[in-house]
Amino acid sequence: MFRLTLLGLISLFIAYPLTAIAETVTVNIQGFVFNPKTISLNEGDSVTWNNQDGAAHSTTQDANLWSSDLNPGGSFSFMFNKAGTYTYHCRFHPSMKATISVSNSGETDPTSCLFKWVESNYAAFFAPAGNLSLLTFPPYTYRYYSETDSYLAVSSVDNHVYYMFGADGIIHDAGPLSDWLGIAGCN
Structure with a gap:
């Protein structure tokens, strides 16, 4: 049920992308x-x-x-x-x-822009928002969200966006970074 809800949210934002999002x-x-x-x-x-x-x-x-x-x-x-x-x-x-x-x-780097967009639009899954540091664990650049025990990452190997919910321990591929940058208006 949880995964279906997440997929539904992702589908909604792919179909109806937001461009400028105030945080x-x-x-x-x-x-x-x-x-x-x-x-x-x-x-x-x-x-x-x-x-x-x-x-x-x-x-x-x-x-x-x-x-x-x-x-x-x-x-x-x-x-x-x-x-x-x-x-x-x-x-x-x-x-x-x-x-x-x-x-x-326009001065924010694309990866930080994407992370801010995700935090704003998927706050139920990636909280608390506002963590400014990007961590690295090659090949991933990521943020950890203590409130929701989740991770959001970008891989330098394939330029894909990944997420993981600590409880399931499975790294999920959300697709190409370039697609998500476009959806989030972070180009």
């Missing part, structure tokens, strides 16, 4: 830390901060572009419409600092 990245505030501390986005993407601490925190952009005080359990979102590097901090706890890099949509 929302979540930053959790916990243990007096912004997690993740560094984020890379495209113009039009958003960040949502969730305060999971027992103390009040703020997200205050260093040049006063935005500022929001968050009580425990509170959240705040901001959309980035201009490329640049944005540093921010907690005004209550000055040692809490983080950075957001925003690029023009």
